[in-house]
Amino acid sequence: MPEPGSQPNTVTESFFDPVLAERLSAIPLTARQSMLGTVSGRHQSPHRGSSVEFAEYRRYQPGDDLRRLDWRAYGRSDRYYVKEFEADTNLRLVLVVDGSGSMGFGDKLHAARQIASTLAYIAIGQGDAAGMIGASDSDSQLLPPRRIAGQVSLLFDRLKRIEAAGVTTLEQTLHRLAEMIRQRALIVVISDLLFEPSALRSAVEHLAFCKHDVALFHLMDPAELQPNWDRPIRLEDMEGDESILVDPDEIAAGYDEAVREFLQEVERISRETSVDYHRVMLDRPIEESLMRFLAGRARESAG
Template sequence: MLSDRQSRSFLEPQVLARLAAVPLLARKAMIGGVSGRHTSPHRGSSVEFAEYRKYVPGDDLRRLDWRAFGRSDRYYIKEFEADTNLRCCLVLDTSGSMNFGSAGLTKIQYARRLCGTLGYLAGQQGDAVGISCVANGIVRSLPPRRSPAHLRMVLDILEEAEPQGETKLPEVLHELAETIRQRALVVIVSDLFVDPAALGSSFSHLRFRHHDIAVFHLLDPQEVAFNFSRPTRFLDMEGGSAIFADPSDIADRYHTALSGYLAAIKQVVLESGIDYQRAMTDESYEQVLARFLVGRAAGKGLR
């Protein structure tokens, strides 16, 4: 894996080393194949006590709590939490709009850094990593697996991902909600230039399937500021029709539309309870990831 870190332009060893100190945790119980560091919905043999239940013939007598029997004259079995590994599904938006960038990095380059670093950290802690590149459909997909060779294939897909086509994220997320087996951490990295209501519906679908959802909403500073001085002909990067506009005339209404959209996204986030991180492409991706990881670890009560 060391050779992988050195050969990928979107993986920085120093950043990986710093972020590796904070574990990537799921906010919900996960179903994995092997033992790991994430809570499982089933009972197992970890050291963390879960609950008591009544003894039924056939239960392991070593689990019988004799003190509880002494107090109550009834037989109780002690149950413990089970730990399992995480299935991390990275969903990378590779539509044409992700190729925009005014602050050095385009959104797709920024997204590669986020996905690559997260995938590497997940693999390093023994979790399964998969990836789906989406645009107007699922362009490329790899299901989550734990092997280093599989992680290498995920990083290859990240490196080769080219943004083109229009965005149909809500439809693709509905499809992924049905195709991703078992519970997983679904990390969506996109500019989310879709209808917020449709997006909320797809998030609800993923939650219904017991997935833990994290969204990295990428925005370029120029998309937010919209500070042009000359009349401009704007060409749609997703193949739509061009718009000719005088920014001095249209800027206030653009900002009104943008504010309305961000408010709608915020409402969707609150209603669906997803882990939402807004990242401007001129912001350090390490800070964004650190905020994400520390927020999750704090939520789990870790220091």
């Protein structure tokens, strides 16, 4: 599992269940397509024997292999750069966590942290790289996927600091990732998807064009599917300042139909763009969704 000293403090990380993570780690986290990268994990690559082929330079990060420092580049720029090579085997995991205001409804943000922390722990534990980026106007900095010492702690610290506030930037974040992550990656999006489905389609098509493997955990509170229509209720925009008092008799049927159409459209987009879609109902154990995700990929990988 993760390197010594990297395991998070489970006393303070209330969103992380180490027992669950260890149990699920028996199922390998796999990509649905061969990946190119710079670290060695459990995954076959189509470039067997080509691990010495130079791929690109990047800035040195604490924990990088010092043998890969390029001293000529240092002499030219007075900065440390590391040579990256195409490895024989690799999975590169990038977690995209929605931190917009609507994620503060119910247990959405807590569930997002649970899913992200468990998958990061499993990926790094099996020798792969993991990173993350927030998708809100208050957190949009990429923590690059690494398997360096302490990466799990860095990821967990970022997850702790995510707050459910502001407007979602999920569409823009996914487009940025498509341009920023040069080598193929498993992009896991964790969100309630409260924005236009057409924007989702555009973003995942961009990722697919760049050969990334995209998975989507769609978080839903039961109250969103079946609101309590017994009395007038006030609907609030959690990503703005507006609210409205509504009469259930006037909107119940229209609301239910709108939700059905929205879910059907999200599922259709996922099918047509080959997104690995998982709806996560927050009244069910998170383990069920994670098990379904991991087992489905392991089964597909086994052929």
